[in-house]
Amino acid sequence: MSELEALLAQVDADRLMAHVRNITQFERIPGSDEERAAFDCIEKALVACGLSPQRQMLPAYVSIPVCAKLTVAGEDIPCTAHSMLPSAELNAELVEVPDAASILRCNVVGKILLIDGLAMAPTVRAAQEAGALGVVFVAGSRHYHKMIVSTVWGSPEPDDCAAFLGIPAVTVSYRDGERIRSLLRRSIEVHMATAVENKWMELPVITADIGRTDKGYLMLTGHVDSWYKGAMDNASGNAAALEIARILAAEQPFLRRGVRVVFWSGHSHGRYAGSTAFCDAFFQDIHDNAFLHVNADCLGGCGATLLSQGGCMAESWALGDFAIRTVTGEGFEGTRFSRSCDQSFWGTGTPSLFSSVSEQPKPETEDAASKAFGLMFGGSKSGGYGWWWHTEADTVDKIDPELLRRDTRIFLAAVYKACADPVIPLDIRAGFAEFAEQVRDYAATGNGLDFRPLLSRIQWVENLLASLDLSGDTEKANRLILKFEQKLVPLLYVKKSRFGHDAASRQAPLPLLEEVPAWAAETNAHRRHCLEVLLKRRLNELTFRVGELVELLKELHERT
Template sequence: MNIYEKFKNEISIDNIYKDMSFLVDNVGERLSGTGEMEKATKYICDRLIENTGVGRIDHFPMYMSYPGEASLELIAPCKERIAARPVCHIDSTPESGLEGEVVYLGSGGYEDYAGIDAKDKIILTDMSWSPARPEKARIACEMGAKALIIMNWGASDSDLIQMGAVKTQWGNPTPYNEKEIIHLTVISISRKDGEWLEKMCSETKVVVNIKAAATREWITASQPVGRVKSNADNDEYVLVGSHVDAWGKSAICNASGDALNLELARVCNKYKAELQRDVEFVFWDGHEIAEGGGSTWYADNYWADMSNNCVAYINIDNLAIEGTTVPGVEGQPELKEMLTAAIEKIFGTKGVWHQAYKGGGDSSFFGVGVPYNSFATEYTDEKLIELNHAFYSPWLHTPDDTIDKIDKALMKKHAQYVTYILDQLANSKIIPYNLKDLGDDIKKQWMWVTDKAGRAKNLLSALDEIVEEYRTKMSELENMKSKDIDPALLNKLSLLCERETAMFRCWSGKYGQDGCGSLQTEKAIPALDYALEKYNDAEVYSHEYYLWETQVLRIRNMVFDELNTSINFINLMVG
């Protein structure tokens, strides 16, 4: 029996439900820095020690926000009070509130503002995954809006109000990005009330008064962690994470993920003598309101270990939602072959592939160059339309996120899938990256960027040759797997090349953290894409033109260095 079969047979759904039930029913909502969070993290650490013999809680400062109260009063064309909740990391209103005309702007993306004078208006938007909540707020602030109202997704008759935050800074702010903190009042309302308000806006002028309060403060975070040590002497490890802090009753988001994470730790510990790599289990604090606060702190504080040894990150969140039927996985291109093959093995269907972009799922490790993956079943397109694109369920971040919203049979399938991926990453003799796919993706991104280069095309053409050389080298490296080469050497080389991919995955570069839900991160070579747009928009030979020309050149050189470094590694090690 191979180790995956041992893992699969050992996984206990009863154990998963035991831990999930404690977090949902005995703790419930657990915001970072609260007594409920302390109770949850102590329980998880105790269970880690029980399951593996090891466990600790890391404590560290984290920038947090707590919601106060909110109100929304319709002033014209009639008097009406609408239930509302404040979003976190907002500017609180004065006691008298903020008064203004409401304008409905769909998802709240840039395209929705076309031809609209949003200055001093109160913007009403739908909750949607793109742009994400923080990005909606950033855009509204940039457009001069007075305030933002976000109506929940879900069925049109739903009175649930989704909680959340609009902090665009990923993790703790720095002296350089603190000035980018959004200064805007944002509140949430139900889908039912939102559609009523939207309809009224289409018929007449609507004026409202908003009152909302939320804090901004530093707290001490609590983050359980434990590593199951293998018998291998290579120091390599797989990182597995799930967030503990949560809104509402938290079954879907994310007691289900924490419970599976604990069970995986127990199973790995039982078979640790057969593991080829260590497995580190972390239970993130600060995922929700601090926007990746815990996972960013982990990257900053354990950078050397991650850079030298971390093979991949498995994110566990939003599992087995009742009514979802489509297996979906997101990740980086070099993991696609393995991740999609696993769907066919476990579910007997092709499933859906999503390219992972920085901005959700504790994706704090793109800069260091650790490949990311996250799996969950999804709604059909038809069901999403019915639920107004409630991708992570209509119950997300509400008191209705209860255990009955978890499909038990589907939970078993999720456990099998994540177990299979963990086995592949922890026990394959050669790390299961497809390096040819990585090279092809780099070439594709380069082609997308050069196609829109405009007047900068000549500035970029010097890299055409090295991009093609990189692609060829990655293909050659992939082919070496079938040849007589030391697996340890090939693995080290693969990790070194992975660490040189930040420019193709981040806007903020290797050591920064892109903003939460930033649309720019979805672009090919995000920093270069942005600079090219500014350069091409500038008046020729103007001051701005020369500033952005310089920036294009410098980012081009960063791209060159990453590609050239990987090529040199390959040439030095294998010729």
């Protein structure tokens, strides 16, 4: 039996489920006594592994829905409010719109809208811009999903505050939505009231180090806060991280690089405020030493048999494929990361692998949740995390112990290989090939923009990578991988300053050039010139930054 096989055999479903049950004793709302108790459980489990966990408090902006009321034609309709929206009380006429795209075509000024689907920021923004006063979302089942309705990633900077939405929204169940529709045969006025606490607070974060983190470290992370009891989201991910910590803590001599296990709050109620605060507090250390971020979220759900669509980068795909094949024999297609899932570290130049690894197959008839999941996360075959995701039904019975064991083994295989292989198993050639392909695609679309200096430097990097041979020097190979990724990841995934955080919305690959198609299609001369100025500056930036990769590779060639 190989060393990895022996480690995988140690993953224990009963122990995993015990962690899930311990954590789901508590409804983990940021700042609550119950959340503190859950962090206590996690800290105690890490100490039992022989580790020395550290707990810190970091400032962050969070939003906690307190209550909501909806009265339609004199009938009280059960509903829920959502995070990052205002508290409000209003009376207005209710009108139904078919979908979000129809809002701007309808007369909705001064009205409350009724619309199917999850509460999502683009829909509420369209309603607000069209002059609506509020939105009532109709869920696709008897359960309604708690959502955070904002595109602000983590805690806001001053300029971000204008991006918060200014009208309230609630969600009702499908049955109650049908009841409301039956009343809409005539014009009716509704009363809507919401109470949402939007506030700054100190959020807990626990870290524990395994092995030689001074040789570089992998971050294994997950959020602790939850909607309701949150068994799958995210006691399951916390349980997996604790089990991996237990196993690897006893195997430190076999690890060439360290593991930093991190648990934070502020994910569900702060739009990734906890991971953002952790990044902001420790940016330089993460930049200098973290070679990979592996996030554990929503694992082991009942019926979660789809393993091919998990998040990855081009350079981390092979590692994900290895882990899944080792544990299950199945292949891994991978989905390019979107702006979601605590991916707060791209500005540090830290590559990522996974968040969840298992999902529901796409149903023949999609409900609102699975459709929205596809829009958020992008996996073409994914049906989401299960109908119970973000609802009060996310309880321990929604976890399949054997599937949680399988997912934990996949994560363990990836973490172990990343930390035990002589050379960090990240394919920088694949990562740069994605970048080069994206630039060439944009150059074909943007015929008339001068891509020549950038394409010339891309060719330099490709030639230098092709001729580079570091097979006999693992130290230099690892140093190259770390330094190359520090520069490449922000090129592929960051639009604004790498020290800030882009919006939590869909983002084009190589976001610095995502305006190229708009420039090519623009017919207004002034607008086209303005876009051209923007894109010239962006091309200058990219050319300069790819030049840094050329210099890095030239220097390495001269030393070998």
